[in-house]
Amino acid sequence: MKSTIKDVARMANVSISTVSRVLNNPDIVVKDKRDKVLQAVKELNYSPNALAIGLIHKRTKTLGVLIPDISNLFYAEVIKGMEDAAHESGNNLIICNTDNNEERRLSSLKVLSEKQIDGIVFTSEPIFPDSYEVFKRLNIPIVLAATHSLEYDIPSVKVDDEQAAYDATDYLIKKGHTKIGMISGSMLDPISGLPRIQGFLRAHRAHNIELVPEDRIEYGKYLFEDSYKAMKALHTKFPEMTAVFATSDERALAAISYLHEHKVKIPDEVSVIGFDNTRMAGMCFPKLTTVAQPLYEMGSQAIKMLDSLINGVALDEMRSYMNHWIVERDSVKQFNQV
Template sequence: MKSTIRDVARMANVSISTVSRVLNNPDLVAKDKREKILEAIEQLNYTPNALARGLIHKRTQTLGVIIPDISNLFYAEVIRGMEDSAHESGNNLIICNTVNDQARRLASVKVLSEKQIDGIVITSEPIYPDSYELFRQLNIPIVLAATHSLEYEIPSVRVNDEQAAYDATEYLIRKGHKRIGMISGSTLDPISGLPRIQGFMRALRTHGLEAAPEIRIEYANYHFEESYEAMKKLYAKFPELTAVFASSDERALGAISYLHENRIQVPEQVSVIGFDNTRMAGMSYPKLTTVAQPLYQMGFQAVRKLDQLINGKQLDELRTYMSHWIEERHSVRDININ
């Protein structure tokens, strides 16, 4: 049976409070008593309960992470960065998967609060008024990763999605493409849907191309199957297109799969560029050119920022925008070259 602090106190013939002081402020205990207690701890193989120690220090060294869909490969690298950052700062992570459900998201926050976590990182989702009110009531430090809130003063780490989409579209235009379509998330998604659509449309207008969303854009969630169907619909209404900007890598792979199955060569006939630079981007055929986000660094910095908040340190900036870039592979053809 596992030893308790009471067993240690009995063996060392001291009070429980004295054992607790040795565990948390050993310099406050006389050397002879301290040595007796440490010897008892070693003999009993006693391990202090993390929650009990957390109650003493008002810290549990545990952070919550809320993710909308853990099956999305986007989060693999983000979580790896979070985990490394947490390890560096002496914290542990509890990951909650909300399956894009608002009620489940709020329930996860309440569960994390009951477990006395020190702070929460929320990924990819907007902050609604009911969520913000709950955070305020629970008084839990919050940092946003791959999302932000302009309405509330919540620290965040992300790329500029609108500018990244602009750069992806302009990249295609500079490669000679004018008949460009897009596979996008919903216009109702204020995080990665609408901003990327706005960047796409701005690039078309800047370069004097007709911006007709009803022709150029087809909508789908980020899953492969829906993206496949979106590419089918896009090609049916816009068969003269020579390039597609897909606003996630999984959407891009759905598009490539449809084109391949219908003997439309990529990139010889239709070029495809994705968004995110997940591991799958380098596994596809052809290998996917994509807008790269610094996924690992995003997760790492979000947890670092949260740890600073918890420890009462001044943040360098409230909203951190990380750099993006175009990762060139083989799925985009330069049609300026004869």
């Protein structure tokens, strides 16, 4: 049977409050009593309850992380970065998969509150008013990763999605492509949908390439199956395209799969560029050229920011933007106009 603080107090012949003081502020306890308590702790192999210690110090050394879909490979490296940074700072993580569902998101926040966590990292999704109200009631530090909020003063870390999409499109145009299609998330998504569409369109304007967005952009969810359907619809309405910008690696792999099954050679006939640089980008055939996000560093930075806030350290900037870059592999080639 597991020893309790009462057992320690009985063996050391001291009060429970004395045991508590030895465990949490030993310098204020006289040496002989302190030694008796520590000896009893050792003999009984007593391990104080972490939550109880947290209540004393008003810290549980536990952080919550809300992920919209943990099956998405985007989060593998992000969470690894979070875990390593949490371990380094002496924190533990509770990962909650919200499944892009409002009810599950609010339920997860309730559970995290009950666990008396010290802070939360909220990823990818927009901050809706109902979530913000819960954040205010929790009254603990919040950091956003791979998302941000212009409405609320919540610290965030992400890449500049609009500029990253511009750079991806600009890269294709400089490779000679002017007939570029796009598989994108919804324009109603203010985090990665609309900004990447805006970057795509801005690059065309910068190169004086006219286009009708409805003719060259297909919208859909991020899952492979939905992206495959989007690529099919795009290829049907825009068969003359010579390149595709897919706004995630999973979307890009769906595009490659569709084109391969329909005997379209990649990149000889159609080039494909993705977004994220997840592990799968280097595993497919042809290997995927993509816009890289520093996924591991983003997760690590979010935890470091959160730990600083918990410890009362002011952040240098409210909204932190990380660098992105293009990783060239085999799915894009120079297009030479005849």
